[in-house]
Amino acid sequence: MARLGGDEFTAILCGHQGRELGGFYSKRIIAELSRSFSLEGNLVHVSACIGIARLSQMGMTEGDMLRHADLALYEAKSRGLGEYKYFTEKMSLRVNREVRLTNDLLSAIVNGEFELLYQPIGHTGSGVVKKAEALLRWHHPEFGLISPLELIPLAERSGAIDEIGLWVFETAAKQAKLWCSRGYPDIQISINASPVQFRCYGQLYSWLRILDDLELDGNAILIEITEGVILEGNADIQYAFERLHDRGIELALDDFGTEYSLCLICESLT
Numbered sequence: 001m002a003r004l005g006g007d008e009f010t011a012i013l014c015g016h017q018g019r020e021l022g023g024f025y026s027k028r029i030i031a032e033l034s035r036s037f038s039l040e041g042n043l044v045h046v047s048a049c050i051g052i053a054r055l056s057q058m059g060m061t062e063g064d065m066l067r068h069a070d071l072a073l074y075e076a077k078s079r080g081l082g083e084y085k086y087f088t089e090k091m092s093l094r095v096n097r098e099v100r101l102t103n104d105l106l107s108a109i110v111n112g113e114f115e116l117l118y119q120p121i122g123h124t125g126s127g128v129v130k131k132a133e134a135l136l137r138w139h140h141p142e143f144g145l146i147s148p149l150e151l152i153p154l155a156e157r158s159g160a161i162d163e164i165g166l167w168v169f170e171t172a173a174k175q176a177k178l179w180c181s182r183g184y185p186d187i188q189i190s191i192n193a194s195p196v197q198f199r200c201y202g203q204l205y206s207w208l209r210i211l212d213d214l215e216l217d218g219n220a221i222l223i224e225i226t227e228g229v230i231l232e233g234n235a236d237i238q239y240a241f242e243r244l245h246d247r248g249i250e251l252a253l254d255d256f257g258t259e260y261s262l263c264l265i266c267e268s269l270t
Helices: 015-020 022-033 062-078 089-110 148-158 161-181 201-214 227-231 235-246 263-268
Strands: 002-005 008-010 037-039 042-044 050-052 084-086 114-122 129-140 144-146 188-192 221-225 250-253
Touching: 008 062, 022 050, 022 084, 050 062, 062 084, 062 089, 089 129, 089 148, 089 161, 114 161, 129 148, 129 161, 144 148, 148 161, 161 188, 161 201, 161 221, 201 235, 235 250
Parallel strands: 050 084, 129 188, 188 221, 221 250
Antiparallel strands: 002 008, 037 042, 114 129, 129 144
């Protein structure tokens, strides 16, 4: 047993039984660490995730073993607390894919690989369409169509979300301006915004500048946010909401009730 650094430890099981009993010992370690204990009068709860790598082929080095175990640990953490996973080659392929996609994110804008599709939103009674939702799609030259469920987390972790989000806002605003000029003055396009985009004023001011440059009314854009954005209780986020409200831009809660479902959220938007 050795401490690698921070909160990471490594253990080596030798012999044939070590390869077979990795899961058994992982369950025991997780169970023991999950026991609550008292520390200076406070009840403390600890959890752990474990990644397991096997010496599966000749020529593997200690570095290979640690890298495989780390990839398995990453997979276990993504599934929640108290999990353990064995390394598989699929994990390595998935990580390599993530690295490639992350590196290609920013160039995707320049190369014209992003596209916005517009899903019409009609009135159930009259059937009149006055709203549309902008849906982001990434056509990667090698991997094909990349789902937003994969794209957005990568963009948030890499820091590319601001530039991508700005492209989405500007593209949607230009489309709204075009439709207004073609006889649809009341059209409104909704776009999804990541919580990360509200954590700096630069994104906010860029949005407002785009509207000014296009001479577009703020009510032509609706920004969809998640409950988690509001529950952060960040003063910068509240300031952004106020400036957007002043400009006439509407806010809407996306997937309301899937996170905290607090009625106080609605009050904070008024």
